Amino acid sequence: MTREEMLQIQACLDGELSEADRRACEDRCARDPEARALLEELRHVRDALRHFDESAIRLPESREFYWSKIARAIERAESGSAVVRGGSWVEVLRAWRRWLAPVAVLGALALAVTLRQPDSAPSDYPELHLTLADSAATTYRDDARGLTLVWFTWPAEE
Amino acid sequence: MSSDRDLSSMPDEALVAAAKGGELAAFEELVARHRDKVYARALSILRNEQDAVDLSQEAWIKAWQRLQQFQGDSSFATWITRIVINLCLDHLRRQKRSGAESLEAIEQEVGNIERLMPPVSFNPTAGLERAELQARIWEAMGRLSVAHRTVLILHEFEGMEYRRIAEVMRCSLGTVMSRLFYARRRLAALLADLKNEPDAPKDPS
Numbered sequence: 001m002t003r004e005e006m007l008q009i010q011a012c013l014d015g016e017l018s019e020a021d022r023r024a025c026e027d028r029c030a031r032d033p034e035a036r037a038l039l040e041e042l043r044h045v046r047d048a049l050r051h052f053d054e055s056a057i058r059l060p061e062s063r064e065f066y067w068s069k070i071a072r073a074i075e076r077a078e079s080g081s082a083v084v085r086g087g088s089w090v091e092v093l094r095a096w097r098r099w100l101a102p103v104a105v106l107g108a109l110a111l112a113v114t115l116r117q118p119d120s121a122p123s124d125y126p127e128l129h130l131t132l133a134d135s136a137a138t139t140y141r142d143d144a145r146g147l148t149l150v151w152f153t154w155p156a157e158e
Numbered sequence: 159m160s161s162d163r164d165l166s167s168m169p170d171e172a173l174v175a176a177a178k179g180g181e182l183a184a185f186e187e188l189v190a191r192h193r194d195k196v197y198a199r200a201l202s203i204l205r206n207e208q209d210a211v212d213l214s215q216e217a218w219i220k221a222w223q224r225l226q227q228f229q230g231d232s233s234f235a236t237w238i239t240r241i242v243i244n245l246c247l248d249h250l251r252r253q254k255r256s257g258a259e260s261l262e263a264i265e266q267e268v269g270n271i272e273r274l275m276p277p278v279s280f281n282p283t284a285g286l287e288r289a290e291l292q293a294r295i296w297e298a299m300g301r302l303s304v305a306h307r308t309v310l311i312l313h314e315f316e317g318m319e320y321r322r323i324a325e326v327m328r329c330s331l332g333t334v335m336s337r338l339f340y341a342r343r344r345l346a347a348l349l350a351d352l353k354n355e356p357d358a359p360k361d362p363s
């Protein structure tokens with residue numbers, strides 16, 4: 001018998017063959033004592049294992065002791081994930097904060113350029129502009145002197 | 159509230175639903191109910207008590223974390239058993255990387271032995287008392303390589319088809335068939351040998 005033929009006999013026993021292949025295998029076993037002997041051996045082992053009762057195997061620890069380790073691990077994992085979730089939120093806020101200062105600078109510059117336009121009506125009094133409330137960037141403009149100052153805190157105030 | 163109910167009388171499905179809602183007491187009841195089976199599966203594959211205890215506990219922790227994914231397509235017992243089997247196989251793969259016996263190591267070792275061995279011409283378990291049959295099968299399974307033992311367990315105890323075993327063990331269909339074939343032939347020879355040995359093997363329990 002070839003290896004493939006032997007595996008075919010096993011597949012026949014396990015119900016893994018098509019109907020046509022199964023019939024061919026059974027015919028082979030009926031007329032070939034070697035194939036039949038192999039089929040019987042495989043069948044004996046399969047049947048023996050099917051009688052094996054694993055319910056006799058018991059966990060060598062009490063219910064309480066066994067559970068306590070699981071419960072502790074679950075508690076640890078859940079508190080850990082809460083910390084991670086909290087940490088992530090803080091990170092997001094910090095990332096946003098990092099962008100606020102450059103945005104404030106750009107906004108202030110844009111404002112300064114706009115105010116310097118020649119067609120803008122001159123004013124007799126200096127003006128103070130708070131460009132972005134959150135950024136603490138402030139513009140001072142004095143048309144009389146042709147002066148515009150922009151100042152801001154860096155990094156943005158927490 | 160869990161204190162208002164007798165959890166031990168509730169079916170698995172109700173306990174799973176309660177556990178999905180965050181009721182840890184319901185999950186504890188599931189653990190109490192199935193812990194022996196989960197441990198037995200780990201022990202039958204690994205043959206190491208402490209590893210089996212540790213991995214079975216790890217399986218329960220994973221089950222709690224993934225409980226929302228359990229849709230009831232299989233029984234809860236089947237689901238948790240699949241988790242512990244996967245953990246055992248991962249554990250064995252890690253051992254392989256560290257140089258211990260691998261899942262693939264015995265293909266070369268066995269060579270063509272299965273072709274040379276004549277079939278055992280008698281039923282090696284015939285006439286045995288139940289306890290003795292149990293003990294001999296346990297002993298013989300313990301003498302198989304882990305790869306052969308695992309494929310037998312998945313096929314005979316878990317009822318998996320070849321294709322499913324190949325997925326779980328991450329190997330080809332041909333490898334599954336080959337391992338299963340060798341495992342059975344080897345087990346037949348071991349059971350026949352044990353029948354002739356004077357000292358009875360130890361009972362698994």
